[in-house]
Amino acid sequence: MQEDQFFREHLDARAIYRAIKDAVREIGAAQIRISKSQIGFYRRHPFASVWKPGQYLHGKVPPLALSIYLLRRDRSSRWKEVTEAKPGRYTHHMELRSANDIDEEVRLLLVEAWKAAD
Numbered sequence: 735m736q737e738d739q740f741f742r743e744h745l746d747a748r749a750i751y752r753a754i755k756d757a758v759r760e761i762g763a764a765q766i767r768i769s770k771s772q773i774g775f776y777r778r779h780p781f782a783s784v785w786k787p788g789q790y791l792h793g794k795v796p797p798l799a800l801s802i803y804l805l806r807r808d809r810s811s812r813w814k815e816v817t818e819a820k821p822g823r824y825t826h827h828m829e830l831r832s833a834n835d836i837d838e839e840v841r842l843l844l845v846e847a848w849k850a851a852d
Contacts, residue, residue: 735768744786747797751784753833754800757841758782761848772801779803781851782844787829796829800840802847810839 741748751773758764758775765776772785782802787795799814807816807824815827828840 735770737768737773740768740770740773744788744797747784747786750798750830750833750835753836754782754784754844757836757844758848760841761845764848775848777848777851779851781847784830796831798830800828800830802826802828802843803851804843804847805850808843812839 737748737751741751755766763777764781767774767776771789772783774780774783780803782800785799785801786797787799788797802825803819804824804826805822807818808826812828813826814829817825819825826843828835830836
């Protein structure tokens with residue numbers, strides 16, 4: 735699957751994704767894997783992914799969600815949900831409504847996750 739297919743009817747989500755992709759490119763090399771359900775960013779291990787909440791939820795949902803994988807629980811109030819997938823491995827989910835949501839805080843968290851994924 736290609737990016738165009740993933741975002742076929744979701745132009746608002748595509749613009750947000752491009753901001754995330756640009757932020758990741760500024761950090762360093764990463765592999766992008768696209769599936770029907772998400773787009774993942776990888777080094778040796780995954781460090782972030784994006785997905786469309788409307789694909790799973792009904793009602794008023796944001797165009798895109800960002801999941802960042804950290805070795806610690808981040809206490810930011812921006813997280814919609816934080817889970818400990820494995821001991822010491824935390825998945826943080828953030829709702830994104832515009833490309834402006836990819837600010838310095840998110841960029842720093844992506845850097846942290848990118849470093850931990852090697």
